[in-house]
Amino acid sequence: MGYSDDELKKLERALTEAFHVPINRPASQGEMARRVMRTLRRPADIPASGLLDQFVWRVATIAAAVVLVVSMLTVHVSRTSTGESTLLLAEEFETTPLFGD
Amino acid sequence: MMSDCFTATTVLSWSELRLPMADESLTVAQTAPEDRDLLRRIREGDTDRFAELINRHQQHVVRIVGRRVPADDVDATVHDVFVRAYFGLGQFSGSVSFDHWLAGIAVRTCYDFWRSRHRGERPVSELTDSHHRWIEQALAAASNEEFKDHARREEAAEVLHWALERLSPEHRAVLTLVHLEGRSIREAAELLDWSAVNVKVRAFRARRALRDILSKSSRGGI
Numbered sequence: 001m002g003y004s005d006d007e008l009k010k011l012e013r014a015l016t017e018a019f020h021v022p023i024n025r026p027a028s029q030g031e032m033a034r035r036v037m038r039t040l041r042r043p044a045d046i047p048a049s050g051l052l053d054q055f056v057w058r059v060a061t062i063a064a065a066v067v068l069v070v071s072m073l074t075v076h077v078s079r080t081s082t083g084e085s086t087l088l089l090a091e092e093f094e095t096t097p098l099f100g101d
Numbered sequence: 102m103m104s105d106c107f108t109a110t111t112v113l114s115w116s117e118l119r120l121p122m123a124d125e126s127l128t129v130a131q132t133a134p135e136d137r138d139l140l141r142r143i144r145e146g147d148t149d150r151f152a153e154l155i156n157r158h159q160q161h162v163v164r165i166v167g168r169r170v171p172a173d174d175v176d177a178t179v180h181d182v183f184v185r186a187y188f189g190l191g192q193f194s195g196s197v198s199f200d201h202w203l204a205g206i207a208v209r210t211c212y213d214f215w216r217s218r219h220r221g222e223r224p225v226s227e228l229t230d231s232h233h234r235w236i237e238q239a240l241a242a243a244s245n246e247e248f249k250d251h252a253r254r255e256e257a258a259e260v261l262h263w264a265l266e267r268l269s270p271e272h273r274a275v276l277t278l279v280h281l282e283g284r285s286i287r288e289a290a291e292l293l294d295w296s297a298v299n300v301k302v303r304a305f306r307a308r309r310a311l312r313d314i315l316s317k318s319s320r321g322g323i
Contacts, residue, residue, distance in 0.1 A: 002316030002317065003240075003315065003319055007240050008312050008315055010239065011236065012280075012312075012315070014248065014251060015252075015260065015281075016280070017248070017252030017257070018252045018253075018257035018258050019277075019281040021257075021258065023164075029159065032155060032183070033152040033153075033155040033159070036180055036183040036184060036187070037149070037151065
């Protein structure tokens with residue numbers, strides 16, 4: 001048995017209230033600045049996971065786009081060549097007398 | 102530092118409940134002159150001034166991050182926010198306040214935190230008897246005061262954490278911004294750097310997913 005719609009709304013309200021309860025978190029004012037500045041002075045420590053993710057996604061997107069363009073071109077070229085051969089065949093039929101006259 | 106920021110009241114879409122949004126200033130129209138001066142100096146090469154910017158905005162970032170990631174991960178996430186901000190300074194145009202721009206980076210860093218965690222871990226926490234009791238008491242609360250008292254209890258935060266943990270990172274990010282914080286679709290879209298349509302669709306689905314999760318949490322199950 002789940003909750004009724006009214007009960008769910010009430011529960012959502014309670015959770016919203018809970019979200020807004022102030023968090024008492026002592027912030028060490030100078031310490032964070034020191035840590036960040038230390039990281040910035042040593043770029044090797046910079047977390048690269050986000051940047052790596054972005055890079056991988058970008059490369060994958062570009063690769064997918066290239067594959068798409070190449071396959072479209074291939075289809076286009078093969079259709080064109082098929083069209084040409086049909087045309088040539090048609091011309092050949094038209095120019096060749098059927099009964100040798 | 103942030104005490105002079107105005108307090109906005111926003112109508113929450115799911116409950117007709119008005120909550121003061123004192124914690125996170127919704128928008129501060131322009132970059133403060135002190136910030137502008139510091140940014141100018143940093144761009145001119147005086148990079149050590151970034152430490153002053155961190156000190157000025159640390160509380161603001163901690164408030165945003167503190168509501169979104171587990172307590173043990175707040176410091177590391179705040180650190181990442183400022184590192185990202187430093188490397189993104191070139192993209193800061195000044196058309197919005199520095200606070201607001203930083204809030205966007207903080208929201209996206211928290212979203213990335215949950216994305217990386219979502220890949221590796223499955224939620225493990227379960228509701229205990231005390232959580233079920235809290236839900237029953239919250240539902241039975243007769244007065245508004247009683248209701249708010251229940252919401253301030255530790256179990257409330259734990260149930261919220263339990264429910265959010267079961268949402269996808271995308272749903273979690275949108276639900277937090279739109280439904281819990283009461284931000285507009287446009288604002289959430291700006292902060293997440295997503296399209297408004299995307300946020301709107303996800304906000305709808307996220308709420309539906311949350312309701313499903315809560316429904317299944319009842320003692321009798323589905």
